[in-house]
Amino acid sequence: MNKINLNRRSFLKNSGKATGFVALTGGAVQLNAFNAWAAKKSSLDSNVAKTMLLVSKDLFPGNKFSDKLYMISVDSLDGKAATDESLKKSFVDGVAEIDKAAGGKYTKASYKKRVTILKKIQGKPFFNTLRWEMVSVFYNNKKVWDVAGYQGPAYDQGGYYLRGFQDADWPQPSKDASPKGWWE
Amino acid sequence: MAKKFDLNDNSVAVVIGSGAGGGTLSNELSQKGINVVCLEAGKRYTTDDFINDEWSAFLQTAWLDNRTTSGSWSIATNWPNLPSWIVKSVGGSTLHWAGASLRFQEHEFKVKTEYGDIAGANLLDWPISLKEMEPYYDKAEYKIGVTRTHGIPGLPGNNNFKVFYDGAKKLGYRDVHTGRMGINSIPRDGRNACLQLGFCFQGCKSGAKWSAGYSEIPKAEQTGNFELRTEAHVIQITHNKSGKIDGVVYVDKDGNQQKQKARIVAVAGNSIETPRLLLMSNSSMYPEGLSNSSGQVGKNYMRHLTGSVYALMDKPVNFHRGTTMAGIITDESINDPRRGFVGGYELETLALGLPFMAGFLIPGVSGWGEKVSNALENYDHLAGMWIVGEDMPQEKNSVSLNTDVKDQNGMPVPNVHFDDHENDIKMRKHAFGKGTDVYKAAGAVDVFETPPYPSTHNLGTCRMSAKPRDGVCDRNGKSHDIANLFISDGSQFTTGAAENPTLTIVSLAIRQAEYIAKEMSKGTI
Numbered sequence: 081m082n083k084i085n086l087n088r089r090s091f092l093k094n095s096g097k098a099t100g101f102v103a104l105t106g107g108a109v110q111l112n113a114f115n116a117w118a119a120k121k122s123s124l125d126s127n128v129a130k131t132m133l134l135v136s137k138d139l140f141p142g143n144k145f146s147d148k149l150y151m152i153s154v155d156s157l158d159g160k161a162a163t164d165e166s167l168k169k170s171f172v173d174g175v176a177e178i179d180k181a182a183g184g185k186y187t188k189a190s191y192k193k194r195v196t197i198l199k200k201i202q203g204k205p206f207f208n209t210l211r212w213e214m215v216s217v218f219y220n221n222k223k224v225w226d227v228a229g230y231q232g233p234a235y236d237q238g239g240y241y242l243r244g245f246q247d248a249d250w251p252q253p254s255k256d257a258s259p260k261g262w263w264e
Numbered sequence: 265m266a267k268k269f270d271l272n273d274n275s276v277a278v279v280i281g282s283g284a285g286g287g288t289l290s291n292e293l294s295q296k297g298i299n300v301v302c303l304e305a306g307k308r309y310t311t312d313d314f315i316n317d318e319w320s321a322f323l324q325t326a327w328l329d330n331r332t333t334s335g336s337w338s339i340a341t342n343w344p345n346l347p348s349w350i351v352k353s354v355g356g357s358t359l360h361w362a363g364a365s366l367r368f369q370e371h372e373f374k375v376k377t378e379y380g381d382i383a384g385a386n387l388l389d390w391p392i393s394l395k396e397m398e399p400y401y402d403k404a405e406y407k408i409g410v411t412r413t414h415g416i417p418g419l420p421g422n423n424n425f426k427v428f429y430d431g432a433k434k435l436g437y438r439d440v441h442t443g444r445m446g447i448n449s450i451p452r453d454g455r456n457a458c459l460q461l462g463f464c465f466q467g468c469k470s471g472a473k474w475s476a477g478y479s480e481i482p483k484a485e486q487t488g489n490f491e492l493r494t495e496a497h498v499i500q501i502t503h504n505k506s507g508k509i510d511g512v513v514y515v516d517k518d519g520n521q522q523k524q525k526a527r528i529v530a531v532a533g534n535s536i537e538t539p540r541l542l543l544m545s546n547s548s549m550y551p552e553g554l555s556n557s558s559g560q561v562g563k564n565y566m567r568h569l570t571g572s573v574y575a576l577m578d579k580p581v582n583f584h585r586g587t588t589m590a591g592i593i594t595d596e597s598i599n600d601p602r603r604g605f606v607g608g609y610e611l612e613t614l615a616l617g618l619p620f621m622a623g624f625l626i627p628g629v630s631g632w633g634e635k636v637s638n639a640l641e642n643y644d645h646l647a648g649m650w651i652v653g654e655d656m657p658q659e660k661n662s663v664s665l666n667t668d669v670k671d672q673n674g675m676p677v678p679n680v681h682f683d684d685h686e687n688d689i690k691m692r693k694h695a696f697g698k699g700t701d702v703y704k705a706a707g708a709v710d711v712f713e714t715p716p717y718p719s720t721h722n723l724g725t726c727r728m729s730a731k732p733r734d735g736v737c738d739r740n741g742k743s744h745d746i747a748n749l750f751i752s753d754g755s756q757f758t759t760g761a762a763e764n765p766t767l768t769i770v771s772l773a774i775r776q777a778e779y780i781a782k783e784m785s786k787g788t789i
């Protein structure tokens with residue numbers, strides 16, 4: 081199913097390149113989910129939000145996740161910032177700090193450079209907030225589950241016992257080791 | 265038939281906590297006609313209330329009162345205010361437990377004799393042997409309905425188990441199967457058979473998994489000798505002039521303090537709250553806390569070695585389908601010092617959903633970057649296992665009162681200090697190596713050696729000992745210092761063994777109930 085992806089990733093790894101989730105044409109990052117931002121009512125200004133989107137992607141770079149999905153995390157943070165001035169300020173300051181570290185704009189820096197910057201701010205509040213939002217909001221989102229192949233709750237469908245809990249393509253263990261189910 | 269007892273009724277046995285230890289003890293005592301009041305800090309949930317969503321379920325029922333940590337363990341960095349994963353609810357941590365139910369091995373009851381002197385380790389033989397425990401293990405297995413005992417069939421293995429089994433067999437491991445689980449493989453004891461829902465850590469909605477909350481407590485209520493008070497957080501155990509326990513003080517759900525009188529008190533708040541309560545109950549007669557003449561209350565805190573190995577496989581696995589813990593390799597649980605360490609470990613499959621995987625694959629702030637992201641993005645290709653090994657009891661590993669930080673009741677929070685022992689580090693390294701080998705043999709393309717999670721197995725902080733100077737309670741869990749005070753949870757463990765602890769906690773509670781009933785009828789307590 082995802083075999084190709086894995087192979088492509090290991091190829092990218094072996095060839096020592098960045099994972100290529102953003103097209104670094106001419107140094108400018110294409111964040112295609114971003115155009116809508118200016119049009120909607122939001123608490124964070126477009127540069128801050130855009131940088132936060134890229135940080136989120138740099139923290140958890142993906143081949144299968146679209147920019148639109150990453151926006152789940154940024155939108156959620158934007159919503160929190162709307163009612164929390166100090167949080168909003170911490171985003172503005174955090175972006176200013178990484179822009180400074182990039183010697184210009186974080187969004188214009190190379191992937192390698194950006195990762196170095198993130199390593200430096202690892203553990204600081206700005207970093208922690210963005211990482212935690214990815215962990216607790218992004219990966220907790222059904223749309224993200226669908227892409228990653230997590231099916232979530234099964235109680236309403238009667239559990240997984242008739243829905244593939246033994247369908248992985250490995251040899252079936254012996255009957256002693258793994259007896260038949262009660263329904264068989 | 266739920267009963268109500270008067271606060272001034274001093275004939276009752278008060279049990280603190282309704283989990284594996286307290287829930288079982290409450291039921292066993294009330295079956296024997298003894299009047300019991302069980303005080304539980306958490307609320308009562310039914311299987312309908314359980315939420316099949318990892319973070320929501322955790323926030324619903326986990327013990328989230330503030331705690332602090334110190335020491336060199338990775339937990340102090342990664343989860344500084346969450347040293348353990350314990351449940352605050354009727355049924356305690358058996359709401360979230362995975363169900364692995366293993367007996368300790370003979371040598372694990374006498375490790376001082378078997379392992380000899382190990383520098384830095386406070387080893388001691390248990391004052392009980394496996395032989396004495398066997399009849400109680402038998403009763404506990406029957407009560408819980410442990411698979412592969414009493415003619416109960418084993419569970420069918422899920423996808424995660426298939427991968428694990430394949431790798432294990434290729435490496436030549438012999439004892440590999442779907443484990444002895446406290447999960448119904450067939451309908452039993454008024455509960456359903458497992459539907460392979462895969463949310464065992466969140467509360468089993470089908471009720472297939474044994475839990476003190478819905479397996480023990482309702483049976484106690486049917487006796488008419490039992491009262492459960494929920495949202496009753498005990499903050500002090502009190503004594504009379506002669507030094508005997510006469511009751512407890514608790515904060516009720518409205519925030520008011522109540523005093524319940526008692527004939528005996530049994531403490532089963534899990535191994536952080538139990539010693540904390542004894543320490544907080546200090547008085548002019550017992551300035552170091554209750555039952556602490558040995559100075560061992562809160563000491564020798566153990567948490568099992570633990571660690572996890574996750575692997576990204578070359579084909580889809582879908583390890584989230586079915587039981588959270590689905591199988592075991594027991595071959596490494598022997599004591600073979602030629603491996604460079606004493607004691608042994610079990611390897612048990614483990615699967616987390618994507619939300620927890622994101623937080624737990626590499627715990628803490630370093631959990632980011634291409635490697636972790638790649639694994640999460642290919643979640644359906646993951647397989648995983650957990651390491652449970654015997655850790656060394658060390659006197660410096662302890663639960664103490666942090667008087668600088670107060671909880672919601674204004675009481676000092678517990679500080680949990682832990683440093684790995686050299687033996688622990690060597691064993692973990694060995695286990696990581698073996699776990700990695702298993703997955704490589706089964707076709708892994710990437711492997712993660714994941715450091716410990718907040719402790720689910722909290723043990724040893726009021727250890728049993730033959731001699732009063734070596735520990736807090738005797739072979740029946742009775743305090744060495746105070747005749748009507750009992751320790752009734754995993755705090756009693758003299759040492760930790762390689763096996764998951766709950767079956768032993770439940771067996772000890774059954775045994776203790778017998779002892780208490782006998783002594784009460786003799787009038788000695």
Ligand SMILES: Cc1cc2nc3c(=O)[nH]c(=O)nc-3n(C[C@H](O)[C@H](O)[C@H](O)COP(=O)(O)OP(=O)(O)OC[C@H]3O[C@@H](n4cnc5c(N)ncnc54)[C@H](O)[C@@H]3O)c2cc1C
Binds near residue numbers: 361532534
């Ligand atoms: C995710 C998870 C998976 C696990 N899997 C397994 C497994 O597969 N096999 C296994 O053997 N074990 C497993 N365990 C461990 C097992 O749950 C515990 O060992 C066992 O429940 C401990 O029993 P206990 O009686 O000591 O404490 P608990 O079961 O935790 O019960 C303690 C109770 O006391 C209450 N309490 C505490 N302090 C007070 C107070 N002051 N006043 C009133 N009430 C109080 C708490 O609210 C709680 O309900 C797992 C645990 C977790 C969290």
Ligand code: SF4
Binds near residue numbers: 447457463464588
């Ligand atoms: S897998 Fe089985 S035991 Fe676990 S929650 Fe589901 S039904 Fe319950």
